[in-house]
Amino acid sequence: MSANVCDTDDDTDELPDAYIDDDGNIIDLIDNINTHLFINDDEEIVKKAQIINNICKVFDSNKCFYSKRNVDKMQISNVAPFYSEIIPSILIKEYIIRIVQYAHASSSMLIVSMILLQRFCNIKDYIINVYAVHRLFLVSFLISVKLYEDSFKNNAYYAHIGGIPLKEINDLELCFLGAINFDLCITTEEYEKMFNQLIN
Numbered sequence: 001m002s003a004n005v006c007d008t009d010d011d012t013d014e015l016p017d018a019y020i021d022d023d024g025n026i027i028d029l030i031d032n033i034n035t036h037l038f039i040n041d042d043e044e045i046v047k048k049a050q051i052i053n054n055i056c057k058v059f060d061s062n063k064c065f066y067s068k069r070n071v072d073k074m075q076i077s078n079v080a081p082f083y084s085e086i087i088p089s090i091l092i093k094e095y096i097i098r099i100v101q102y103a104h105a106s107s108s109m110l111i112v113s114m115i116l117l118q119r120f121c122n123i124k125d126y127i128i129n130v131y132a133v134h135r136l137f138l139v140s141f142l143i144s145v146k147l148y149e150d151s152f153k154n155n156a157y158y159a160h161i162g163g164i165p166l167k168e169i170n171d172l173e174l175c176f177l178g179a180i181n182f183d184l185c186i187t188t189e190e191y192e193k194m195f196n197q198l199i200n
Helices: 030-037 042-061 073-078 092-103 107-124 133-148 155-162 166-179 188-199
Strands: none
Touching (some): 042 188, 092 155, 107 166, 107 188, 133 155, 133 166, 155 166
């Protein structure tokens, strides 16, 4: 199993407290457009807030997500490269916000990331829980950006904001792509379906 998602040693390590309220909801986004999410589109920032909250609801709805019990060894082996030895200290919502903040992620990239992640999990009944979700989301996002953005950073940048070594993110990217048989085509219907799930 992989080591825990590590912390970085610069000022990107801290997420703005204003993003999360006591109930875990994203707040104060509009007031932080330029300083935190680096966009000037109020509608887009609200859309991203909705998507992030609903992504977390999808994870929360998985009955295995918060389970700390020992799971079947075969199930773990299916997703072993993405597994952390201990539960990462950063909550998945904060982790996604971190990625959105420093990768300048668009709402469409979050949607594509979830489509690829769903495809990954459907192939061999992979388990997503608190031990694996951080790396799985990071890698699905990385692949999404490479597929659909005109410009993007190198893997070292995404490894840094994701808190894992460069070699590990490279290996996980290949593992993820192999698991989905390099099936990266996303239909309009798939996109619209995921869009409706995450916006409504």
